[in-house]
Amino acid sequence: xxxxxxxxxxxxxxxxxxxxxxxxxxxxxxxxxxxxxxxxxxxxxxxxxxxxxxxxxxxxxxxxxxxxxxxxxxxxxxxxxxxxxxxxxxxxxxxxxxxxxxxxxxxxxxxxxxxxxxxxxxxxxxxxxxxxxxxxxxxxxxxxxxxxxxxxxxxxxxxxxxxxxxxxxxxxxxxxxxxxxxxxxxxxxxxxxxxxxxxxxxxxxxxxxxxxxxxxxxxxxxxxxxxxxxxxxxxxxxxx
Numbered sequence: 001x002x003x004x005x006x007x008x009x010x011x012x013x014x015x016x017x018x019x020x021x022x023x024x025x026x027x028x029x030x031x032x033x034x035x036x037x038x039x040x041x042x043x044x045x046x047x048x049x050x051x052x053x054x055x056x057x058x059x060x061x062x063x064x065x066x067x068x069x070x071x072x073x074x075x076x077x078x079x080x081x082x083x084x085x086x087x088x089x090x091x092x093x094x095x096x097x098x099x100x101x102x103x104x105x106x107x108x109x110x111x112x113x114x115x116x117x118x119x120x121x122x123x124x125x126x127x128x129x130x131x132x133x134x135x136x137x138x139x140x141x142x143x144x145x146x147x148x149x150x151x152x153x154x155x156x157x158x159x160x161x162x163x164x165x166x167x168x169x170x171x172x173x174x175x176x177x178x179x180x181x182x183x184x185x186x187x188x189x190x191x192x193x194x195x196x197x198x199x200x201x202x203x204x205x206x207x208x209x210x211x212x213x214x215x216x217x218x219x220x221x222x223x224x225x226x227x228x229x230x231x232x233x234x235x236x237x238x239x240x
Contacts (some may be wrong), residue, residue, distance in 0.1 A: 001098060001099065001143045001144070001145045001151065002081060002084045002085040002088060002090070002143065002144055002145070003081060003084070003099075003141060003142070003143045004077050004078070004079075004080035004081030004082075004083075004084055004141075004142050004143075004144075005077060005080075005139065005140065005141040005142070006073065006076065006077045006080070006139070006140050007105065007137075007139045008105065008137050008139075009073050009137060009138045009139065009140060010135065010136070010137060011067075011069055011070050011073060011136070011138055012067075012070070012136060012138070013102045013103060013104040013136070013138035014048075014049040015065070015067040015069075015070040016067075016070045016073065016074065016102035016138055016140055017048070017049075017101070017102040018044060018045075018046050018047075018048070018049070018065075018067065018070075019035070019038065019044065019067055019070045019071050019074045019102075020074060020100035020101055020102050020140065020142070021047065021100070022034055022038070022044045022045075023035065023074070023078070023097050023100055024097055024099075024100045025096070025097065025098065025157060025160045025161050025164060026096070026097055026164050027095070027096055027097075027164060027165075028078075028082055028092055028093070028095035028096065028097065028144060029092075029093065030164070031078060031097050032075065032078065032079075035071045035072075035074060035075040035078070036075075038066060038067065038068060038071035039068045039071050039072060039075075041066055041068075042058065042066065043056045043058055043059060043064035043065055043066045044059075044064055044065070044066070044067075045059050045062050045063065045064045046063050046064055046065060050063040053065065073140065074100075074140055074142070077140045077141075077142050078097070078142050078144075081142045081143065081144045082095060082144060085144050085146070090146045091146065094146050095144045095145065095146055096144065096145055096146075096148045096161060096164075097142060097143070097144055098143055098144065098145045098148050098151060098153070098161075099141070099142065099143030100140075100141075100142045100143070101140075101141055102138055102139065102140045102141075103138065103139050103141075104136070104137075104138055104139075105137045105138055105139050106137055107135065107136050107137070108135040108137065109135075148161050149161075
């Protein structure tokens, strides 16, 4: 297993742990796809630390959120772990995320401005309490492996990894969905000739490029010629 980590991240460890849970036991490329979708605005499920959180219709009514900042930080750590594995001769396309966790490091107190400290008429303002501080620093650690079956993981974990192996990648799923949509798409109805019932037949041409007319058109021309001849004979008889 190859590790990648990042410390002193100015983000909530609760959000980071939810993002790590979303990519755990998934292939490397699929994990990158999930992190990119979070930055684009797609929510992920929060199984812990979700008190008072709203539900999401995209998740089927489950509680979730879109921590875009945490997803960018975790993506950097994942790319770092993948590059470390590539430097050791492993193939990135066959890697699996077998370890992903986030821990809290420390909380720093916020320092007021210099003018508030020394220029205030009420004396020195002092430091803000750590309880109300927003400077929370965390640590993220991700481990990838090319052969997770050799690691000492639980039975349930191996089952999840095997199901993710058989599952197609997001790019293949999108390709299959587009193909199915084209198959189910209704084809436009073929136009019919106003005089001839049935489908329109393609035109036929001789070697010289002259159009070969159908028998119906030939019969119509013969009837027209016969009518014209009859008129001419009738006119000549009337003159005589």
